Amino acid sequence: MRILFFLPVLTVLFFISGYSSAESLLSKVKDVEQRPFSLSGNRIVAWKKEGVRVFVVNKDARILQGPFQITADTVVCWFHEEEAAHHKEATVEVYCEGKVTILEEENYENYEQVYLRFETLTGIVVDPSAQPIETYEVAQETEVVRRGEEIRSMKKEEYLSLEIPKTVPPSGVSQKEEMVDIIADSIDSWEEGDKRIIVALGNVDIKKEDMTIAADNVILWFDKTGSDASKHENLPLSEIYAEGNVTMRHKDDVQVADKIFENVKEDKGILINSKIKTTIQKKTDKKDTDAERKRLSRKSTTFALEGLPAYVAGEEIRRVGKDRYEIKNGAISTCGFGHPHYHFKGKKIRLVRRGEHNYVSSTSNAFYMGDYPIAYVPYLAIDARKTKEHLLKDWEFGSSSRFGRFIRTDWDLFALTGGRQKDWSDLTLNLDYLEKRGVGTGLDFEYNRQDMLGYIDSYYIKDHKKTDINNVPIEHEDRGTILWRHRQQLPYDWRLETEYSYLSDSHFLREYFQREFKQGKDRETTLYLRRIHDTTAETFIINEQFNGFDTTVDSLREKRYAERLPEISYRIIGEPIGDNLLILTSESAATYFNGSLEQGEPKIQSESLARVDSVNRVSMPFKPGIFNINPFVEGRVTGYTESIDTSDAVDEMNGPASGRFIGSLGFDWSSTHWRNYSVYNDLLRINRLRHIFVPELRYVYSPIVTKDPNELYQNDAIDALDSSQVVVIGVKNKLQTKRGEPGLEKTVDFINFNVDYYMFPTGAGIYNDGINGIIVRKDNFVNIDFRSQLTDIIAFVSERNEFNTEEFKFDVFSSGLELNNPPDWQCFVGHRYIRDISSTVMAAAEYTISEKWRVMGAEKYDFKSFLKDKNGTAEYKPQNLKTNIVLFRYFHDWVGSLTLQLDPVRNDNSYRIDITPRGLERRQRRFWF
Known part of the structure; x- marks a missing residue:
């Protein structure tokens, strides 16, 4: 009992000792030596030597004390037990090794070795999470203990190191073998010559350092050395023979066989009817200091594969050297079933372990799905512990009204060759067959290196059909796309971004890549250079549309696309003037417009011109x-090499050079107020309320405009600016409450309610570049956003509403109810109304039936859909927009889904079955998503 009382003390002291400065960390907490400590781990070993109690914690060692926490692979603690029995304070020494992390609230530090020395007044609580504490009569001098003893001998208060520790033999004596712990139904031992032989029969369990063996029967051979040769636990192990349901574990790797023989001294052996399992490790990318880097890179599933297994099997596996294996007529798979669903059969397979990597190479391979060969691969090389290699990354088949029967596949070409390029890039081959359209193929290459990243996507199909959606004629049967987007950091803080886009026709994206067509940015060919320094920025852009048409706009929308060849700009943002009394914001640009592309029929055809x-x-x-008040004055000067000639009754092109000045003034005003209320409600889980109230007022007036915008070519929103007067009166309201268990409450936004009233006193409104060209908003309206988190599960949302105060009608109104209880179920029901355009009801739900089954459904129905009859007359009728039902089945290594979809807008009803490796199920889809 005395020992258990002091065990917690040792644990806590060890936890504190993991920090970079023990005194600085402990001084942050008053009377820290009196705080309770806890030590936990999967395996804890203890012994007593010369009045000092020693504890060794292996695997997931963790120490907690107040705000401090330490985790490590291995922990060694020396508790001066006899000293504690006679004095109030007790000394504890702690040594941590392997991925040591020291945390203090939100701060953390990482090391490989940490040694600290503490004084404590309280006991130590030891919690072995996997098995009871193993107590030995003799010291267990492992390599970790010896390294700790060597650092103790330095007589330092603390020792911190980022270097991975090396093997340290004990000084003055020969290095001892790690103790072998044997458990069996029957154990016999004898000597033969210079060997001690131990035979263990029945339910054998052997532990040696980080290796364990379980088998029906095991024979061990030890070399006899010195006077203590009678104790096998102190002898070097030379050979091992195990038979009957043999399982050998070494770190994260597992070997399963009928029989195993190993010559430990020569690092050689043989495994009969064996399978080697190794665990996939997280792929480590280089650090990226640019926060936007991840936004350009589309990799999002690499780490989702961490922890999944890879298997190498064969009738006879030979260990030919340290961490080197050879298999004749073996198999490689990532499926752990006894009869794998898929695998490679290789004539000669090699497995080499180097550090954190397991390299597998094989020649003359056949790829099997079940018992059937479907492909031949001359050479295969992968790193099984870096990433999971699936040759077939994804495949899908089904039937569609527009495409007929189809199959879509994605193949990982780097899975065939491995190599270093896999560390920084992905190469995927797309192979598709569509019964009514033909064979489609493409290559997707993505890369991410230290100073650059980007991707190249391509796709080609020889289209056999004559028309697309809405019976749009197909002019050329050769259709496809190439898209390259690249970002690179350059010297002197410059950054380069380039994009190249090719599309065979303006309807290709809408037909085959609907998601990108609706949600992606415009396809263009661009070179963009920028440099940002403090409050200034310089940019250079060349922007041209080689396709000759607007790339993401269908025939029912209008949009203007102006080519810039080039544009040079200089910006100043928030530069103080006169001891911070005034703030200057400036933007100057010189642009050459090479005409513009526009859907619809413009009054005046665009011309090439220069603008400053x-x-x-x-x-x-x-x-x-x-109060916060920010008045401002603004002046804009613009010059053009050409304008529109309005001298005659009919406007004409090629007017004279022109310029104009726009003068504006205005101010922003706001004030923040709050108040607390003692309000409680069990149903809505309200635990007091805090009301935050922010009134705002904005006024912008542009009384001076020296030239009418109708006399200028309209390339962007700058050319559309005109005299205007805008008043915005707004109020932001927020009600907050506390939710959570006592002592763990968190602040929750119970209600967010924002109102902005836009008024245009002179009838001239807001000018901006919208999806329908230059938008001029002149009607007074109120913008309303409301959201209420009623409970932890239920939320009511009504955002982006616009109420027209002149006609006293809603132009836009939306509302919805969210029910979110992950991971079991989530659902949403909502309605969106756009005056004179649509009135759509949306519903979606997702439910987890069991660990292996999940179902999801979605519905969109428009009560006021814009349609055309056979004569081309426009009318509004109710119409189902889309119905989706998806059933998911989770297998041990793959995710399967069955999708039923009704899409009257695209005149397409389809079903499809999709098989995807776990971790890759969020890949973008062709044809539908």
């Missing part, structure tokens, strides 16, 4: 009392 534009704003923010 400079806008400068000076503001004077100040804060009288509780």
Whole structure:
């Protein structure tokens, strides 16, 4: 009992000792030596030597004490037990090794070796999470203990190191073998010459350092050395023979066989009817200091494969050297079933372990699905512990009204060759067959290196059909796309971004890549250079549409696309003037427009011209009392090499060079107020309320515009600017409450309610570049956003609403109810109304039936859909927009799904079955998503 009382003390002291400075960490907590400590781990070994109790914690060692926490692979603690029995304070020494992490609230530090020395007044609680504490009469001098003893001998208060520790033999004596712990129904031992032989029969369980063996029967051979040769636990192990349901574990790797023989001294052996299992490790990418880097890279599933297994099997596996194996007529798979669903059969397979990597290579391979060969691969090389290699990354088949029967496949070409290129890139081959359209193929290459990243996507199909959606004629049967987007960091803080886009026709994306067509950015060919330094930025852009048409716009929409060849700009953002009394914001640009692309029929055809534009704003923010006021004046000067000739009754092109000036002024005003209320409600889980109230007022007036925008070519929103006056009165409201278990409460936004009233006193409104060209909003309207988190599960949402105060009608109104209880179920029911356009009801739900089954459904129905009859007359009728039902089945290594879809808008009803490796199920789809 005395020992158990002091065990917690040792644990806590060890935890504290993991920090970079023991005194600085402990001083942050008052009376830290009196705080309770706890030590936990999968396996804890203890012994006593010369009045000192020693504890060794292996695997997932963890120490907790107040705000501090330490985790490590292995922990060794020396508790001066006899000293504690006679003194109030007790000394504890702690040594941590292997991925040591020291945490203090949100701060953390990482090391490979940590040694600290503490004094404590409280006991230590030891919690072995996997098995009871193993107590030995003699010291267990493992390599970790010897390294700790060597650091102890330095007589330092602390020792911190980032280097991975090396093997340290004990000084003055020969290195001893790690103790072998044997458990069996029957154990016999005898000597033969210079060998001690131990035979263990029945339910044998052997532990040696980080290796374990379980088998029906095991024979061990030890070399006799010195006077203590009678104790086999101190002898070097030379040979092992195990038979009958043999399982040998070494770190994360597992060997299963009928028989195993190993010559430990020579690192050689043989495994009969064996399978070697190794665990896939997380792929380590280089650090990226650019926060936007991840946004360009489309990799999102690499780490999802961490922890999945890879298997190498054969009738006879030979160990030919340290961490080297050879298999004749063996098999490689990532399926752990006794009869794998898929595998490679190789004539000669080699497995080599190097550090954190397991390299597998094989010649003359056949790829099997079940018992049937479907492909031949001359050479295969993968790193089984770096990433899971699936040759077939994804496949899908089904039937569609528009495509007929189809099969879509994605193949990982790097899975065939491995190599270093897999560390920084992916190469995927797309092979598809569509009964009514033909054979489609493409290559997707993605890369991510230290100073650059990007991707190249391509796709080609020889289209056999005559028309696309809405019976749009197909002019050329050779259809496809190439898209390259690249980002690179350059010297002197410059960054380069390039994009090249090719499309065979304006309807290709809408037909085959619907998601990108609706949600992706415009396809263009661009070279963009930028440099940002403090409050200034310089940019250079060349933007041209080689396709000759707008790439993401269908025939029912209008949009203007202006080519810039080139544009050079300089920006100043928030530069203080006069001891921070004034703030300058400026943007100047020189642009050459090479015409523009436009859907619809413009009044005047665009012409090539040059434009110089400079806008400068000076503001004077100040804060009288509780108010924030920011008045400003702004001037914009713009010059054009050409304009529109309006001298005659009919407007004509090629007008004279022209320029204009726009003068503006205005101010922003706001104030923040809050108040707490003692309100409680069990149903809505309200535990007091805090109301945050922010009134705002914005006024912008542009009384001076020296030239009518109708006399200028319209390339972007700058050319559309006109005299305007805008008043915005807004109020932001937020109600917050506390939710959670006592002592663990978190602040929750119970209600967010924001109202902005836009008024245009002179009838001139807001000018901006929208999806339908230049938008001029002149009607006074109220913008309303409301969200209420009613409970932890239920939320009511009504956002982006617009109420027209002149006609006293909603232009846009949306509302919805969210029910979110992950991972069991989630659902949403909502309605969106757009005046004179649509009134759509949306519903979606997802339910987890069991660990292996999940179902998801979605429905969109428009009560006011815009349609055309056979005569081309426009009318509004109710219409189902889309219905989706998806059933998911989770296998041990794959995810299967059955999808039923009704899409009247695209005149396409389809079903499809999709088989995807776990971790890759969120890949973008062709044809539908």
